[in-house]
Amino acid sequence: MGNGKQTILELDRIVKRYRTKGFFFGAHGQDVIALNEVFIKILRGEIFGLVGESGSGKTTAGRLIVRLEQPDQGKIYLDGRDITGLKGKASKDYSRRVQMIFQDPYQSLNPLLSVFDTISEPLIIHKIGNAEAREDSVWQAMKSVGLSPPHDFAHRYPHQLSGGQRQRVAIAHAMVLKPEFVVADEPTSMLDASMSAQIFNILLEMRRRLKVTFLFITHSLAAARYLCDRIAVMYKGNLMEIGPAEEVLRNPKHPYTQALMDALPKFVHSGGVKRYETLLQAEREVSGYVGCPFFVRCKVARAPKCSREKPPLKKLDDSHSVACFYAEPGIKTRSGGKA
Amino acid sequence: MALLEVEDLTIGYQSQRGFLKAVEGVSFSLDKGRSLGFVGESGCGKTTLGMALMRLLPPNGRIREGRILFDGQDLLEKTDEEMRQVRWQKMAMIFQTAMNALNPVHRVNDQIAEAILTHNPSLGKQVAYKQVEGLSRLVGLSKHRLRDYPHQYSGGMKQRAIIAMALACQPKLIIADEPTTALDVIVQDQILEEIKNIQKEFDISIIFISHDISIVADVSHDIGIMYAGQLVEYGAREEVFESPMHPYTKALLSSYPTLTGEKAQLMPIPGEAPDLIHPPSGCRFFDRCAGARASCRTNPLVWLEITPTHKVFCYQCGRQCGR
Ligand SMILES: Nc1ncnc2c1ncn2[C@@H]1O[C@H](COP(=O)(O)OP(=O)(O)OP(=O)(O)O)[C@@H](O)[C@H]1O
Numbered sequence: 170m171g172n173g174k175q176t177i178l179e180l181d182r183i184v185k186r187y188r189t190k191g192f193f194f195g196a197h198g199q200d201v202i203a204l205n206e207v208f209i210k211i212l213r214g215e216i217f218g219l220v221g222e223s224g225s226g227k228t229t230a231g232r233l234i235v236r237l238e239q240p241d242q243g244k245i246y247l248d249g250r251d252i253t254g255l256k257g258k259a260s261k262d263y264s265r266r267v268q269m270i271f272q273d274p275y276q277s278l279n280p281l282l283s284v285f286d287t288i289s290e291p292l293i294i295h296k297i298g299n300a301e302a303r304e305d306s307v308w309q310a311m312k313s314v315g316l317s318p319p320h321d322f323a324h325r326y327p328h329q330l331s332g333g334q335r336q337r338v339a340i341a342h343a344m345v346l347k348p349e350f351v352v353a354d355e356p357t358s359m360l361d362a363s364m365s366a367q368i369f370n371i372l373l374e375m376r377r378r379l380k381v382t383f384l385f386i387t388h389s390l391a392a393a394r395y396l397c398d399r400i401a402v403m404y405k406g407n408l409m410e411i412g413p414a415e416e417v418l419r420n421p422k423h424p425y426t427q428a429l430m431d432a433l434p435k436f437v438h439s440g441g442v443k444r445y446e447t448l449l450q451a452e453r454e455v456s457g458y459v460g461c462p463f464f465v466r467c468k469v470a471r472a473p474k475c476s477r478e479k480p481p482l483k484k485l486d487d488s489h490s491v492a493c494f495y496a497e498p499g500i501k502t503r504s505g506g507k508a
Numbered sequence: 509m510a511l512l513e514v515e516d517l518t519i520g521y522q523s524q525r526g527f528l529k530a531v532e533g534v535s536f537s538l539d540k541g542r543s544l545g546f547v548g549e550s551g552c553g554k555t556t557l558g559m560a561l562m563r564l565l566p567p568n569g570r571i572r573e574g575r576i577l578f579d580g581q582d583l584l585e586k587t588d589e590e591m592r593q594v595r596w597q598k599m600a601m602i603f604q605t606a607m608n609a610l611n612p613v614h615r616v617n618d619q620i621a622e623a624i625l626t627h628n629p630s631l632g633k634q635v636a637y638k639q640v641e642g643l644s645r646l647v648g649l650s651k652h653r654l655r656d657y658p659h660q661y662s663g664g665m666k667q668r669a670i671i672a673m674a675l676a677c678q679p680k681l682i683i684a685d686e687p688t689t690a691l692d693v694i695v696q697d698q699i700l701e702e703i704k705n706i707q708k709e710f711d712i713s714i715i716f717i718s719h720d721i722s723i724v725a726d727v728s729h730d731i732g733i734m735y736a737g738q739l740v741e742y743g744a745r746e747e748v749f750e751s752p753m754h755p756y757t758k759a760l761l762s763s764y765p766t767l768t769g770e771k772a773q774l775m776p777i778p779g780e781a782p783d784l785i786h787p788p789s790g791c792r793f794f795d796r797c798a799g800a801r802a803s804c805r806t807n808p809l810v811w812l813e814i815t816p817t818h819k820v821f822c823y824q825c826g827r828q829c830g831r
């Protein structure tokens with residue numbers, strides 16, 4: 170992927186299914202395919218964005234990476250090493266190097282632990298340093314996320330903090346082990362614009378100073394543009410488009426990405442007068458088809474091909490790939506709208 | 509003539525530490541068929557304002573001062589019984605927690621029909637159920653799904669059903685509090701489109717509340733920026749966006765990432781909003797304002813009219829204009 174950068178983490182054709190209880194679907198239940206042959210290589214030092222609507226599989230990808238769950242198929246590699254069977258010391262070592270920040274700061278913190286105890290907990294679990302060195306690390310982590318002066322916050326409990334402050338504690342908790350790879354799952358979706366901006370800037374600063382690699386999960390295209398070097402657009406567990414953030418968002422090639430761009434609130438984002446109009450008003454009525462995941466809503470679709478075959482991810486150029494039969498490099502996508 | 513005129517409204521909550529002034533001295537007016545959006549960060553008083561207009565404040569909430577003139581009538585003079593005639597019939601609200609507002613044990617069409625019949629019992633069941641179908645078409649809800657229960661709906665469908673309920677009595681005013689915040693962009697876009705279409709078709713007035721400035725801008729003719737319980741800037745959408753005056757509005761606008769134009773460094777607003785039980789004197793944004801001077805603390809603030817359709821509540825803005 171150019172620049173001579175090394176892959177730090179690789180998802181290799183990952184499949185993850187969940188069996189749901191039969192509620193509406195009949196007694197046997199039905200599989201939800203949360204991730205369907207997802208293939209992503211994340212480069213050392215980049216902020217890689219995973220964007221998509223609710224239920225597209227973003228959190229599932231994060232949970233697999235931090236080994237809260239196992240894939241049904243496929244492999245995950247860190248620095249080229251398969252992480253599936255890690256045990257004992259190797260497993261512990263992995264959990265130090267790879268951390269996750271969760272979406273909801275109200276639920277991810279233990280209400281019974283003070284800020285200091287929350288942030289020092291990982292150091293104790295991993296038996297890092299003596300008491301003094303640990304205290305030092307905690308102060309440093311707190312300062313780096315803007316919880317300062319640290320002694321003002323150290324002895325507070327989660328309920329004595331604002332949402333933004335809680336999320337900063339959660340970030341400090343993830344960062345205190347100096348991980349190399351951090352999954353940040355919608356870390357600001359519960360926060361105000363100004364607090365989100367603070368958190369974004371903290372993440373950028375960590376990447377700059379500590380060279381951490383981030384997988385940043387979001388449903389906000391604007392946030393992805395601000396933070397990410399590259400992004401992948403997911404839809405119902407499938408990777409639809411992947412490439413440099415600026416390129417994908419300025420020149421989206423997949424009809425689904427284009428539909429997302431069309432749906433942005435008009436007045437503020439009206440700079441992109443370009444309208445793609447790739448979304449069908451009414452969904453197609455189809456059952457049990459095996460084709461493109463977006464076929465049901467895609468206006469660009471052509472009948473037998475898109476409903477029978479799943480489009481593979483194909484390269485448009487060195488860095489930009491799209492899973493659609495009819496996305497062509499160079500060919501201008503429909504740009505209706507005003508002249 | 510204005511459909512709604514709010515004068516000097518001050519609303520607060522009794523709390524353990526004292527009286528919390530959630531909204532203070534807010535005035536605005538809204539014409540028939542126009543939409544007005546309120547934006548501001550969490551806790552600035554948006555929901556409180558909406559609830560007060562409906563006279564649905566919780567028991568510890570109180571309107572301390574001001575007037576609410578709606579359709580020529582003073583709402584604060586009305587008895588609870590009289591208010592029930594206005595609420596839902598003439599003004600309806602879509603709540604921030606709307607997703608849970610549907611009754612889980614009744615079919616969606618029964619719930620909407622009941623809303624119609626409660627306020628217009630003489631209609632008769634048949635007519636009411638016909639109207640439900642009309643409403644569902646209007647909000648883009650498939651007629652075939654009307655006999656479902658709420659848990660069988662997606663978030664977007666629930667939100668459409670709630671909008672249909674709000675429209676059931678053909679109100680003159682709808683107050684929508686974060687109606688799309690929990691939804692995906694594509695569904696959000698469809699619902700905002702429905703809201704705009706319905707507004708045009710029936711000439712309804714809308715008050716739209718959100719912390720997301722891009723959504724508010726999408727649906728509102730006029731915009732009010734709120735900070736710590738006060739309105740600090742008010743005007744036509746284009747003017748507020750293209751020439752924001754209040755330092756808070758400017759700061760707010762530069763804390764949102766954008767998708768167009770150059771990628772600029774985001775500038776979070778330093779510090780925190782003031783305590784609303786003991787609010788500071790002078791400008792409430794003082795502690796966080798880059799352009800503040802000592803005089804902002806000591807001098808009484810007045811509204812400065814920049815154009816007939818744009819005004820700002822900032823001492824320094826006034827000075828710079830030489831007034
Ligand atoms: N434990 C589980 N059991 C059953 N289904 C699950 C489970 N976890 C996730 N799923 C399903 O897997 C799919 C992907 O879910 P996931 O949480 O990864 O989506 P997401 O992209 O993170 O969505 P959101 O933006 O709402 O957080 C969804 O259909 C979800 O319902």
Ligand SMILES: Nc1ncnc2c1ncn2[C@@H]1O[C@H](COP(=O)(O)OP(=O)(O)OP(=O)(O)O)[C@@H](O)[C@H]1O
Nearest residue numbers: 521523530549550551552553554555556557566719
């Ligand atoms: N029932 C209540 N009792 C005491 N204080 C309350 C009550 N409801 C709200 N408040 C306080 O009043 C202020 C305004 O709250 P309000 O809910 O109106 O804000 P908002 O602008 O709607 O915020 P958000 O964007 O988070 O919904 C806040 O400081 C809040 O803590």
Ligand code: SF4
Nearest residue numbers: 461467470475493494
């Ligand atoms: S492959 Fe076909 S259905 Fe899928 S996005 Fe492309 S055109 Fe649409």
Ligand SMILES: [Mg+2]
Nearest residue numbers: 227228229354
């Ligand atoms: Mg998720």
Ligand SMILES: [Mg+2]
Nearest residue numbers: 554555556604
């Ligand atoms: Mg609110």
